[in-house]
Amino acid sequence: MEETQIASILKTSELYPIPQSIKLSYGTAGFRADASLLESTVYRVGILSSLRSLKLNSSTVGLMITASHNKVSDNGVKVSDPSGGMLSQEWEPFADQIANASSPKELVSLIKDFVEKKEIAIEKGGEVWLGRDTRLSGESLLRAAEIGVRSVLGSVAVDVGVLTTPQLHWMVRAKNKGLNATESDYFENLITSFKCLIGLIPVKLESSKLVLDGANGVGGLKMEVLIRSLSDIDVEIRNTGRDGGVLNEGVGADFVQKEKVVPLGFGLKDVGMRCASFDGDADRLVYFYIPSESCGGDKVELLDGDKILSLFALFIKEQLNIIGDEGKKCRLGVVQTAYANGASTDYVKEMGLEVVFAKTGVKHLHEKAEEFDVGIYFEANGHGTILFSECFLSWLVGKQKDYSEGSDKHNAVSRLVAVSNLINQAVGDALSGLLLVEVILQHMGWSVQKWNELYKDLPSKQVKVEVPDRTAVVTTSEETEALKPLGIQDAINGEIKKYQRGRAFIRPSGTEDVVRVYAEASTQEAADSLASSVAQLVKSFLGSS
Numbered sequence: 001m002e003e004t005q006i007a008s009i010l011k012t013s014e015l016y017p018i019p020q021s022i023k024l025s026y027g028t029a030g031f032r033a034d035a036s037l038l039e040s041t042v043y044r045v046g047i048l049s050s051l052r053s054l055k056l057n058s059s060t061v062g063l064m065i066t067a068s069h070n071k072v073s074d075n076g077v078k079v080s081d082p083s084g085g086m087l088s089q090e091w092e093p094f095a096d097q098i099a100n101a102s103s104p105k106e107l108v109s110l111i112k113d114f115v116e117k118k119e120i121a122i123e124k125g126g127e128v129w130l131g132r133d134t135r136l137s138g139e140s141l142l143r144a145a146e147i148g149v150r151s152v153l154g155s156v157a158v159d160v161g162v163l164t165t166p167q168l169h170w171m172v173r174a175k176n177k178g179l180n181a182t183e184s185d186y187f188e189n190l191i192t193s194f195k196c197l198i199g200l201i202p203v204k205l206e207s208s209k210l211v212l213d214g215a216n217g218v219g220g221l222k223m224e225v226l227i228r229s230l231s232d233i234d235v236e237i238r239n240t241g242r243d244g245g246v247l248n249e250g251v252g253a254d255f256v257q258k259e260k261v262v263p264l265g266f267g268l269k270d271v272g273m274r275c276a277s278f279d280g281d282a283d284r285l286v287y288f289y290i291p292s293e294s295c296g297g298d299k300v301e302l303l304d305g306d307k308i309l310s311l312f313a314l315f316i317k318e319q320l321n322i323i324g325d326e327g328k329k330c331r332l333g334v335v336q337t338a339y340a341n342g343a344s345t346d347y348v349k350e351m352g353l354e355v356v357f358a359k360t361g362v363k364h365l366h367e368k369a370e371e372f373d374v375g376i377y378f379e380a381n382g383h384g385t386i387l388f389s390e391c392f393l394s395w396l397v398g399k400q401k402d403y404s405e406g407s408d409k410h411n412a413v414s415r416l417v418a419v420s421n422l423i424n425q426a427v428g429d430a431l432s433g434l435l436l437v438e439v440i441l442q443h444m445g446w447s448v449q450k451w452n453e454l455y456k457d458l459p460s461k462q463v464k465v466e467v468p469d470r471t472a473v474v475t476t477s478e479e480t481e482a483l484k485p486l487g488i489q490d491a492i493n494g495e496i497k498k499y500q501r502g503r504a505f506i507r508p509s510g511t512e513d514v515v516r517v518y519a520e521a522s523t524q525e526a527a528d529s530l531a532s533s534v535a536q537l538v539k540s541f542l543g544s545s
């Protein structure tokens with residue numbers, strides 16, 4: 001590295017000293033912490049993003065400032081690779097090292113070594129697009145990221161404004177493919193493919209209103225823009241953040257999925273209505289309805305990521321069946337995590353689909369879904385998408401020419417092509433996922449209740465346990481067994497044995513300072529009780545903080 005380059009990093013890093021006693025890790029989905037602690041981290045991730053761009057021939061890299069479903073006082077930063085996917089995991093240890101470097105000198109030395117090791121030609125200059133969610137702290141963090149990016153001399157930082165996480169990933173992917181890549185292109189793409197799918201519905205019925213909980217975040221605001229151009233769905237958006245509501249507080253997909261209660265702003269007036277929730281950066285989507293028999297109107301019937309996955313799988317399978325023998329050759333597969341409800345796994349297996357499991361975090365699921373012609377992945381919390389391989393897509397496009405227009409096979413192929421355009425190929429996207437759910441429900445002529453009947457969830461319960469050191473929990477690669485602390489797994493197994501259809505596991509969260517407990521059993525009371533005994537074990541083995 002040249003002297004001028006070293007001087008540039010030394011000078012800018014003086015502006016962003018690392019706070020005392022902070023140990024950060026890139027975790028499941030980037031760095032997250034209280035926003036007041038993050039300037040130095042975001043500045044350093046700016047540097048990393050420039051280097052990543054340079055390593056990949058100055059392709060555009062994305063840097064997103066968000067803490068997703070975390071509380072409003074938190075913030076975070078994550079990187080989109082030029083493909084639109086998550087930052088290559090190979091670079092995560094470097095991210096951890098520089099985020100924790102205690103002085104400008106140490107920072108420069110780590111960068112210098114890395115640049116040499118990875119043979120990064122630092123002369124050309126990289127390009128980084130910077131997005132942020134609606135958190136107020138995002139503005140100053142974005143400035144820190146810009147300074148970080150530009151401290152790698154010749155690199156360009158482009159502020160693309162307030163966006164959902166998936167919008168930024170989509171734009172980065174499109175840019176590097178040489179396609180139109182602005183936010184309006186993103187909307188245009190959703191609108192065109194949605195309208196195409198609506199136009200291919202065999203028997204069109206009147207559709208009912210959807211009520212959307214925007215989590216007081218960026219997703220609701222973007223949805224407002226989108227629906228202005230869509231006449232085929234009726235959406236009422238609540239929790240837009242304009243009416244005094246706080247981001248993620250008693251609202252949003254994470255809250256609804258974990259607590260299984262209605263978000264603020266919803267209640268008895270909505271009984272039976274089709275409702276949906278986004279998370280804070282709109283990469284998660286869950287549906288729900290309030291069943292009429294519920295007492296007080298706060299309990300919800302949840303349609304989580306697993307149910308969305310099942311609906312998508314069913315629709316795609318239907319189209320492949322229409323195409324016939326050639327369609328049936330398509331390798332359609334599903335990727336889930338240990339948090340997937342056991343009943344959903346049974347359901348997709350019964351459909352004849354291949355199911356594989358990945359570790360928590362979409363970066364792990366995405367990788368595995370890419371191995372199929374059509375790979376559908378979802379986390380139970382509602383983060384997921386459908387990936388179409390290039391090869392299968394070009395086969396489909398070829399078939400569109402072979403079959404006569406208006407024939408069943410032509411329509412089925414056209415639907416699949418439209419799904420590949422509508423659904424975000426870069427990362428799970430609540431906006432595009434919602435449009436796909438809506439159009440499939442219209443296609444099937446189904447209500448949300450009818451969709452919910454695909455299978456009955458096994459009762460489950462998730463709890464978080466605060467412990468002094470969550471890294472004391474070490475799991476197997478599938479995350480279903482704890483290797484450490486020694487003896488805890490035997491104790492957990494002992495609890496599981498007491499319950500019919502019992503299943504439980506623990507893992508340290510990668511986004512919050514907690515150990516997560518998941519439990520499933522044949523009744524809700526049993527699942528609750530299994531979760532609470534396992535949580536008790538966690539406390540006795542690790543101590544509570």
Ligand SMILES: CC(=O)N[C@H]1[C@@H](OP(=O)(O)O)O[C@H](CO)[C@@H](O)[C@@H]1O
Nearest residue numbers: 028029361362379381509510511512
């Ligand atoms: C049980 C759960 O929902 N875990 C979430 C959560 O990760 P943790 O590592 O469990 O904190 O946030 C991740 C990022 O949004 C998401 O990918 C993941 O599924």
Ligand SMILES: [Mg+2]
Nearest residue numbers: 068279281283
């Ligand atoms: Mg999110």
